Amino acid sequence: MITLTLKEPPTVPLEAEALSPDTIARLTIDEVRALPVFLGKRQRRLDDFFAVDGDPGEEVEVRGDVGRVKWMGRGMTRGVLRIHGNAGMHLGSAMQGGTIEVAGDAGDWLGAEMAGGVIRVHGNAGGQAGAAYRGAMSGMRDGIILIDGAAGLEVGMRMKRGTIVVGGPVRDFAGLQMKGGTIVLRQGAELRTGAWMNRGTIVSLKPLPLLPTFTYAASYNPTFMRLYARRLAAFGCALPFDERQGTYQRYTGDAAVPGRGEILVWHPNE
Amino acid sequence: MLRITGGTVYDPANGIDGIVKDLCVADGRIVADGDLDSGVRTIDASGMVVMPGGVDVHTHVAGGALNFARGLVPENQRAARKFLHRADRRAGLGGMTPTTFATGYLYAGMGWTTVNEAAVPILSARHTHEELHDIPIVDKTTLVLMANNELVLDLLEAGEVERARHVVAWLVWAAKAFGVKAVNPGGVEAWKWGKNANTLHGPIEGYKTVTPAMIIENLATIADDLGLPHPVHLHCNNLGVPGNFETTIETMNVLQGHRAHLAHLQFHAYGGHDWSTMRSAASRVADAFNANRNLTTDAGAVLFGDAVTITADGPWQHLLYQLTGRKWGNLDVENETGCGIVPYVYKDRNIVNAVQWAVGLELLLLIDDPWRIFLTTDHPNGGCFWRYPEIIHMLMHAESRKAQVRLLPEKAQQRILLAELDREYTLSEVAIITSAGPARSLGLAHKGHLGVGADADVTIYPVKPDHGFLFSYPRYVIKGGAIVVEEGDVREVVDGRELIVRPPCDPAIEDYIRPLFEKVYTMSFANYPVEIERLRHPEVVATR
Numbered sequence: 001m002i003t004l005t006l007k008e009p010p011t012v013p014l015e016a017e018a019l020s021p022d023t024i025a026r027l028t029i030d031e032v033r034a035l036p037v038f039l040g041k042r043q044r045r046l047d048d049f050f051a052v053d054g055d056p057g058e059e060v061e062v063r064g065d066v067g068r069v070k071w072m073g074r075g076m077t078r079g080v081l082r083i084h085g086n087a088g089m090h091l092g093s094a095m096q097g098g099t100i101e102v103a104g105d106a107g108d109w110l111g112a113e114m115a116g117g118v119i120r121v122h123g124n125a126g127g128q129a130g131a132a133y134r135g136a137m138s139g140m141r142d143g144i145i146l147i148d149g150a151a152g153l154e155v156g157m158r159m160k161r162g163t164i165v166v167g168g169p170v171r172d173f174a175g176l177q178m179k180g181g182t183i184v185l186r187q188g189a190e191l192r193t194g195a196w197m198n199r200g201t202i203v204s205l206k207p208l209p210l211l212p213t214f215t216y217a218a219s220y221n222p223t224f225m226r227l228y229a230r231r232l233a234a235f236g237c238a239l240p241f242d243e244r245q246g247t248y249q250r251y252t253g254d255a256a257v258p259g260r261g262e263i264l265v266w267h268p269n270e
Numbered sequence: 271m272l273r274i275t276g277g278t279v280y281d282p283a284n285g286i287d288g289i290v291k292d293l294c295v296a297d298g299r300i301v302a303d304g305d306l307d308s309g310v311r312t313i314d315a316s317g318m319v320v321m322p323g324g325v326d327v328h329t330h331v332a333g334g335a336l337n338f339a340r341g342l343v344p345e346n347q348r349a350a351r352k353f354l355h356r357a358d359r360r361a362g363l364g365g366m367t368p369t370t371f372a373t374g375y376l377y378a379g380m381g382w383t384t385v386n387e388a389a390v391p392i393l394s395a396r397h398t399h400e401e402l403h404d405i406p407i408v409d410k411t412t413l414v415l416m417a418n419n420e421l422v423l424d425l426l427e428a429g430e431v432e433r434a435r436h437v438v439a440w441l442v443w444a445a446k447a448f449g450v451k452a453v454n455p456g457g458v459e460a461w462k463w464g465k466n467a468n469t470l471h472g473p474i475e476g477y478k479t480v481t482p483a484m485i486i487e488n489l490a491t492i493a494d495d496l497g498l499p500h501p502v503h504l505h506c507n508n509l510g511v512p513g514n515f516e517t518t519i520e521t522m523n524v525l526q527g528h529r530a531h532l533a534h535l536q537f538h539a540y541g542g543h544d545w546s547t548m549r550s551a552a553s554r555v556a557d558a559f560n561a562n563r564n565l566t567t568d569a570g571a572v573l574f575g576d577a578v579t580i581t582a583d584g585p586w587q588h589l590l591y592q593l594t595g596r597k598w599g600n601l602d603v604e605n606e607t608g609c610g611i612v613p614y615v616y617k618d619r620n621i622v623n624a625v626q627w628a629v630g631l632e633l634l635l636l637i638d639d640p641w642r643i644f645l646t647t648d649h650p651n652g653g654c655f656w657r658y659p660e661i662i663h664m665l666m667h668a669e670s671r672k673a674q675v676r677l678l679p680e681k682a683q684q685r686i687l688l689a690e691l692d693r694e695y696t697l698s699e700v701a702i703i704t705s706a707g708p709a710r711s712l713g714l715a716h717k718g719h720l721g722v723g724a725d726a727d728v729t730i731y732p733v734k735p736d737h738g739f740l741f742s743y744p745r746y747v748i749k750g751g752a753i754v755v756e757e758g759d760v761r762e763v764v765d766g767r768e769l770i771v772r773p774p775c776d777p778a779i780e781d782y783i784r785p786l787f788e789k790v791y792t793m794s795f796a797n798y799p800v801e802i803e804r805l806r807h808p809e810v811v812a813t814r
Contacts, residue, residue, distance in 0.1 A: 135345035137596075 006064025021079025127152030197261035214253035277315030283719035323383030323727030332401035381729030417452030439775035497813035499713025501529035515551035534570020549685035552632035571630025573653030584608030624682035
């Protein structure tokens with residue numbers, strides 16, 4: 001395991017896409033120290049900002065508040081990246097495999113356009129988690145993002161496949177232009193959830209305001225929820241599915257596109 | 271001063287077809303052998319191919335529409351080739367809609383030294399010239415959009431053709447342009463009522479007597495009467511529509527007796543009745559074109575892959591947006607024209623796209639006179655200009671394109687002729703369609719050839735055993751006597767010139783335009799014309 005300890009938080013954002021197990025695993029510790037990072041437009045060395053200890057390997061631990069360090073774990077395919085503070089924007093962007101764990105909060109664009117792997121954030125996340133970058137056709141294509149706290153705007157925007165679970169409240173436009181995949185909202189969301197969604201599933205365990213372009217279809221307990229619950233249980237995340245506890249109300253939309261997505265709202269039995 | 275020795279020279283305008291010959295350059299021009307001192311720099315071009323620098327007769331590299339497109343496709347910019355800042359080079363991006371400086375590096379890096387920005391609204395001419403100034407190395411010309419300009423159309427409605435001619439002349443100079451462009455004559459004007467102009471002889475929306483045919487004929491006459499070096503540059507009605515070859519042939523009939531350039535002919539040579547029956551009508555269009563010796567054209571070829579469609583043809587862009595369901599940008603340029611932007615992907619598994627790909631090549635092969643059809647992709651509509659070498663390769667190697675045809679869906683193969691065409695371009699013909707021909711069509715006497723007095727725009731390609739992608743990486747590119755590309759890399763960045771014309775015009779016409787302008791335009795009249803001081807390196811080309 002290699003440990004990177006932030007010396008002091010940078011005054012302007014630091015871009016550190018080299019900070020990923022793929023890059024670090026094949027280097028010596030001196031090479032790791034010399035990895036390039038960008039402070040604004042200036043290229044600097046990793047050890048200008050981090051104390052580097054341990055043996056380079058597939059496990060990377062980052063200590064300190066790296067809330068201003070961007071692009072960590074970009075495109076990573078394997079290994080573990082563990083962050084013991086807050087993480088900056090674009091964490092795990094385009095990642096394909098491996099695990100990222102954040103003890104604090106994560107910034108915007110968490111796991112944007114990711115294609116595989118697991119991201120777990122114990123605090124809150126910013127906006128556009130698992131989203132498509134501006135203009136791109138699709139957001140996350142696979143993998144799992146678990147956010148224990150709250151999340152910002154446009155969560156899962158244009159996502160195509162994969163799963164996002166948010167434990168806390170979520171702001172507007174969750175699942176905007178969604179094309180597939182699943183978003184689980186444990187505390188519901190604010191306005192315009194699923195706007196322009198074409199396909200995909202949004203599960204809300206709390207009632208939430210729905211757009212008029214979503215139509216009520218049925219109350220039922222979908223069989224697939226049982227499978228989802230089993231999969232998410234592995235991450236310590238309980239998803240209700242039992243008809244003795246309640247039912248899901250299914251709304252289809254967004255008719256404005258028109259789309260065939262669904263929003264499933266959990267209603268526990270009285 | 272410079273001497274290029276031992277190269278095999280292809281200079282079709284001067285009848286030189288692969289002769290080993292020395293070239294001498296002084297003061298930015300080609301000079302006779304005796305005019306050089308000894309001890310000048312010599313480029314040993316032994317075993318290499320020497321051609322006049324490329325001339326792009328129809329491209330979109332600057333201005334409001336292109337800038338709008340840049341903003342509309344951030345996902346393309348992200349994937350684009352990056353040009354990092356260096357001491358002698360500005361930063362930029364390549365890709366579908368290259369940034370200004372990168373445009374110059376990319377064109378020059380490919381051996382092209384003159385480009386014609388083919389669609390400038392007068393209202394955004396100032397912006398266009400600012401961007402053109404930032405496109406280094408290449409010389410630039412612009413064409414100004416005229417076929418949906420209400421000042422002009424109102425005069426045609428009133429039968430005041432003489433006055434219309436003066437208005438056109440005034441507008442060309444106001445925009446510091448080089449010639450007149452006509453896009454979907456009448457159709458863009460009709461688009462402002464949500465309509466289009468599908469037939470050449472019906473009156474257009476908002477007018478009683480003005481028809482597309484009338485606009486075409488009058489603009490062609492005006493361009494001739496004004497003695498513009500380049501004739502009217504026409505984007506025909508019904509672009510992209512299945513069965514539009516009839517409109518194209520009818521347009522050729524309307525143009526009889528006039529000079530004209532038909533832009534991106536590929537988009538106007540489709541048969542069939544609808545998308546499910548669309549097929550190549552390249553042979554019909556090519557036959558008609560071959561018989562009309564008054565015309566020139568450019569291919570507007572399509573390459574598979576990403577593109578961004580940018581055109582003043584607003585109604586067509588709306589249709590294309592409905593077909594793709596992706597993004598759409600639409601601009602209304604006051605009383606002058608419109609503009610639409612739609613990102614597009616040409617797929618080889620798509621039958622319509624496969625037919626489009628074939629039609630561009632078929633026209634290049636079926637039109638018998640290379641002096642009348644030029645290489646373009648209507649950048650970035652059919653593909654990016656930096657992919658021209660791929661087209662040249664297919665034109666020179668029948669087997670390579672036949673191999674591609676065999677990979678297309680069977681249904682598409684039945685709707686095209688490409689597999690039956692065996693013609694292969696010679697190097698001399700390549701020099702004609704990429705340089706000598708377009709220079710002649712644009713009326714640029716100093717471009718497109720290597721005779722004494724010509725601009726010293728020279729491209730030197732290393733010959734590879736099988737010709738390969740010979741044209742991708744010139745060994746040297748010389749622009750105005752400066753060696754801008756050496757060993758395949760941009761070494762020296764010089765400024766290009768802007769070539770403009772000042773057609774004869776009655777100065778009193780301004781008194782006619784001013785009150786109309788002040789009534790309907792949002793800007794003040796004094797700010798409308800581009801001052802000559804705005805252009806850093808202008809050069810006025812004489813009218814005919």
